[in-house]
Amino acid sequence: xxxxxxxxxxxxxxxxxxxxxxxxxxxxxxxxxxxxxxxxxxxxxxxxxxxxxxxxxxxxxxxxxxxxxxxxxxxxxxxxxxxxxxxxxxxxxxxxxxxxxxxxxxxxxxxxxxxxxxxxxxxxxxxxxxxxxxxxxxxxxxxxxxxxxxxxxxxxxxxxxxxxxxxxxxxxxxxxxxxxxxxxxxxxxxxxxxxxxxxxxxxxxxxxxxxxxxxxxxxxxxxxxxxxxxxxxxxxxxxxxxxxxxxxxxxxxxxxxxxxxxxxxxxxxxxxxxxxxxx
Amino acid sequence: xxxxxxxxxxxxxxxxxxxxxxxxxxxxxxxxxxxxxxxxxxxxxxxxxxxxxxxxxxxxxxxxxxxxxxxxxxxxxxxxxxxxxxxxxxxxxxxxxxxxxxxxxxxxxxxxxxxxxxxxxxxxxxxxxxxxxxxxxxxxxxxxxxxxxxxxxxxxxxxxxxxxxxxxxxxxxxxxxxxxxxxxxxxxxxxxxxxxxxxxxxxxxxxxxxxxxxxxxxxxxxxxxxxxxxxxxxxxxxxxxxxx
Numbered sequence: 001x002x003x004x005x006x007x008x009x010x011x012x013x014x015x016x017x018x019x020x021x022x023x024x025x026x027x028x029x030x031x032x033x034x035x036x037x038x039x040x041x042x043x044x045x046x047x048x049x050x051x052x053x054x055x056x057x058x059x060x061x062x063x064x065x066x067x068x069x070x071x072x073x074x075x076x077x078x079x080x081x082x083x084x085x086x087x088x089x090x091x092x093x094x095x096x097x098x099x100x101x102x103x104x105x106x107x108x109x110x111x112x113x114x115x116x117x118x119x120x121x122x123x124x125x126x127x128x129x130x131x132x133x134x135x136x137x138x139x140x141x142x143x144x145x146x147x148x149x150x151x152x153x154x155x156x157x158x159x160x161x162x163x164x165x166x167x168x169x170x171x172x173x174x175x176x177x178x179x180x181x182x183x184x185x186x187x188x189x190x191x192x193x194x195x196x197x198x199x200x201x202x203x204x205x206x207x208x209x210x211x212x213x214x215x216x217x218x219x220x221x222x223x224x225x226x227x228x229x230x231x232x233x234x235x236x237x238x239x240x241x242x243x244x245x246x247x248x249x250x251x252x253x254x255x256x257x258x259x260x261x262x263x264x265x266x267x268x269x270x271x272x273x274x275x276x277x278x279x
Numbered sequence: 280x281x282x283x284x285x286x287x288x289x290x291x292x293x294x295x296x297x298x299x300x301x302x303x304x305x306x307x308x309x310x311x312x313x314x315x316x317x318x319x320x321x322x323x324x325x326x327x328x329x330x331x332x333x334x335x336x337x338x339x340x341x342x343x344x345x346x347x348x349x350x351x352x353x354x355x356x357x358x359x360x361x362x363x364x365x366x367x368x369x370x371x372x373x374x375x376x377x378x379x380x381x382x383x384x385x386x387x388x389x390x391x392x393x394x395x396x397x398x399x400x401x402x403x404x405x406x407x408x409x410x411x412x413x414x415x416x417x418x419x420x421x422x423x424x425x426x427x428x429x430x431x432x433x434x435x436x437x438x439x440x441x442x443x444x445x446x447x448x449x450x451x452x453x454x455x456x457x458x459x460x461x462x463x464x465x466x467x468x469x470x471x472x473x474x475x476x477x478x479x480x481x482x483x484x485x486x487x488x489x490x491x492x493x494x495x496x497x498x499x500x501x502x503x504x505x506x507x508x509x510x511x512x513x514x515x516x517x518x519x520x521x522x523x
Contacts, residue, residue, distance in 0.1 A: 175365070175367060178361075178367075180341060181359040182358075182379030182421075184378070184379060188378075192367065192370065192378060196367070196369040196370070197369070199369070273369045273406075274369075275407055
């Protein structure tokens with residue numbers, strides 16, 4: 001019985017001219033440890049280049065030198081102290097910027113008045129690079145923490161706004177009609193339909209925002225700063241310590257990668273109701 | 280049936296007078312008068328473009344952007360079942376059912392409604408994990424959990440396969456017998472109308488042209504000769520010639 005069932009496809013395959021297997025259109029199964037493959041490849045190229053002597057240590061220190069330097073920086077506490085200061089700035093800027101971006105997106109997405117008043121200015125801000133605003137911010141706020149955090153906030157709230165607004169506006173109008181037919185109160189409509197409907201957009205905005213927060217941090221910490229990773233790197237530039245600069249760069253890269261990974265994890269958890277190309 | 284609570288004046292639940300709705304120059308509802316009694320099951324047949332969905336949307340109050348005039352009297356508590364199940368994909372099945380409810384007993388009522396449509400145990404499933412028929416059953420539970428006086432259904436079984444549709448007919452009839460809402464079922468399926476309804480209306484060019492009370496014993500079946508008679512006469516008024 002089993003044998004005949006198993007045998008059948010083979011005979012039919014012989015009878016019918018061999019059919020090409022159906023082409024898979026999605027990207028297919030996720031690769032094991034796929035996320036670290038690219039960075040590892042980059043790292044090994046760097047290691048090979050240093051070991052073979054293709055890379056001058058004055059231009060680019062070898063990976064192992066960077067590791068030793070990182071160990072020394074940790075041992076004397078400089079790395080942790082600067083990292084703590086930087087993380088605090090980025091975290092505070094990210095939190096405030098995300099809140100502002102989300103609230104503006106809701107106001108502008110749910111009301112025509114909000115859109116008319118808010119959307120234009122945000123688009124204008126979007127067209128002005130954060131660096132270009134720094135001279136003005138320094139004049140207004142000085143070179144203290146306030147200026148640094150506001151620069152980060154200005155870099156963060158734009159992507160959160162753009163993507164949350166876009167996610168909110170692309171909620172299927174049939175769900176809005178459903179809400180109307182059930183006579184939902186505005187608060188329930190917001191909580192059950194608008195916010196979850198805009199969540200995919202919000203989380204995409206967050207992916208840009210977390211990386212953007214670190215990017216803005218680099219800029220503000222290399223200008224008029226006395227603490228933070230950017231300051232540590234700027235100091236190293238003055239003494240020609242490429243290894244310290246690279247420790248800072250690697251740290252920035254790791255922080256960006258980790259925070260992006262954290263948002264992607266949140267995305268997978270929060271959007272488990274979706275079935276998409278990735279599944 | 281006549282003592283149904285929540286009815287408006289007497290036993291009437293729905294009443295429209297001289298209802299007009301138009302899109303641009305085209306008048307889709309042209310002075311339409313309609314009455315539905317409390318607990319009465321009315322099926323509305325019509326060719327596509329005849330205005331049947333426009334009428335349902337007017338009764339549901341979902342046509343704010345459509346130009347028109349006329350008086351509409353519908354109960355405060357009315358529910359809509361759409362052709363698509365229209366479940367929120369980001370809410371579990373139970374949360375979809377109780378979307379319009381408030382109060383501490385909402386989950387309990389939602390579970391009871393799901394049990395009634397035969398979906399006990401699927402409370403925490405995502406909508407995409409259900410079949411099309413199951414999704415439409417969740418939509419029915421969501422519509423009936425608020426104990427409406429009027430159920431407006433816009434071709435609710437139109438997207439289902441024939442077998443599932445037959446099962447849904449039994450379920451809908453059973454639910455209506457238990458909850459006794461007035462029903463307006465918009466459909467293009469004459470058999471569905473004759474099987475389910477107390478009264479069948481045909482709408483043509485924005486007016487009700489046929490109003491037939493279906494007087495058939497339950498359970499109704501195609502084998503009843505008078506079923507065939509109703510069917511043929513309704514098909515004729517829809518402009519379809521039947522043989523014999």
